[in-house]
Amino acid sequence: MTNPRSGGGKTARFDLINRAEGMGAQVWSTSAEHDATSLARLAVQEGAEVLAVAGGDGTVSAVAAVAAATDRPLLVVPAGTRNHFARDLGLDIRNPVSSLSALIDGVPTRVDLGLVGPHTFVNNVSFGPYADALLEPGYREDKARTLASVAPDYLSGRQCVEADVDTPQGTVQLPQVVLVSNNPYHIATPRYLGRRFTLTSGLLGGIVLKRPTDMPPDLLRHLRGELLRRQPGPSTPGDAVIAWMADTITLHGGRRQLRAGVDGEPVTLPLPVTCEARPGGLRVLLPRDRPGIPREPRPGLPRAPRDY
Structure with a gap:
């Protein structure tokens, strides 16, 4: 799935559709009639083993919800404006094309999701x-x-x-x-x-x-x-x-x-x-060649007590 409007048109600027199709992927774009959630569900119905998404955090979280619910791995292509989730996955947000290599030999891992009411959030x-x-x-x-x-x-x-x-x-x-x-x-x-x-x-x-x-x-x-x-x-x-x-x-x-x-x-x-x-609510496929997550320079926040 790709959101052609995300990131000021990064999908077209980086020729992501043609590149993904050249690697054997079937690509559907969001539109006024079909949002990311409906397209992801349709892909699952048609037998998709991996759900890939090119867009910003809003598009990614919509597809991530379907991927988590159906236990499909998610491949994230950073084609949004800020790309917070992709960045914190350690992806190269300056070169969205590099993430497509995960279609061939992606590294599987699990990451957390957030839930608020019926909504999933990745950021x-x-x-x-x-x-x-x-x-x-x-x-x-x-x-x-x-x-x-x-x-x-x-x-x-x-x-x-x-x-x-x-x-x-x-x-x-x-x-x-x-x-x-x-x-x-x-x-x-x-x-x-x-x-x-x-x-x-x-x-x-x-x-x-x-x-x-x-x-x-x-x-x-x-x-x-x-x-x-x-x-x-x-x-x-x-x-x-x-x-x-x-x-x-x-x-x-x-x-x-x-x-x-x-x-x-x-x-x-x-x-x-x-x-x-x-915890561990989402399976993701990461490209082997990626910048990765830098080491945290100072300790993070203390955790609230469990009985709080």
């Missing part, structure tokens, strides 16, 4: 300004401008995530940002900020930005500064940012629904929302 679930931006008309055409249009209310403290989230420090009410990742993000050093050095910890990563009385003028700079300031030790009650690892992360409150971004796709979830880790 993250976000609540707050990014989730709101995804629902705005024109987001796909101009992501930066759309995000900038919804951010001021969060920056000023007039808007927040309309739910409470359970953390190792207790319940945080109406936070500014909640980010739940499939395996924890590295936040200790600027160079690797946002990387995942493992996809097999069996845990989610949680990051919550509290809603302070006086909102800092630059929310993103404040978030980054708080994360870097407090590493490598655990969060303390006075921190504006709480970061931790856990099997499940739950949001709850009085509202019936909550907007979220699941791997960059807008969804509306009924409250309470529970994010869960599925």
Whole structure:
């Protein structure tokens, strides 16, 4: 499966369809009539032994859900814009063609998946300004401008995530940002900020930005500064940012629904929302010749107690 719109048309720019077909693969492209999920299910019905996907994290997670449900291995071709999952698999995101070699002699392995309600996520679930931006008309055409249009209310403290989230420090009410990742993000050093050095910890990563009385003028700079300031030790009650690892992360409150971004796709979830880790939930095929995952420069986050 390929999403021809992902990454500004990387499928066409790297001639991925012809290259894959030349290696014996049958390629189907998403369209207004057929999304990635329906195409993946059709491929399974027609006997596909491997599901390959070229696109961004949203397209990848849709096919990954079908692959996991049918116990098919997934081959990821990084043809999106950011390619977070492909990067953290150790793939060469600058050369999507190189991943096609896994069709011939791919290395099988297992990695974790995240679940939130009926949705699978390979990267993250976000609540707050990014989730709101995804629902705005024109987001796909101009992501930066759309995000900038919804951010001021969060920056000023007039808007927040309309739910409470359970953390190792207790319940945080109406936070500014909640980010739940499939395996924890590295936040200790600027160079690797946002990387995942493992996809097999069996845990989610949680990051919550509290809603302070006086909102800092630059929310993103404040978030980054708080994360870097407090590493490598655990969060303390006075921190504006709480970061931790856990099997499940739950949001709850009085509202019936909550907007979220699941791997960059807008969804509306009924409250309470529970994010869960599925350890080893996905089989993947990796090319033998790949950059790999760099060594983590500093220890990661402490894990929340099991009885939390």
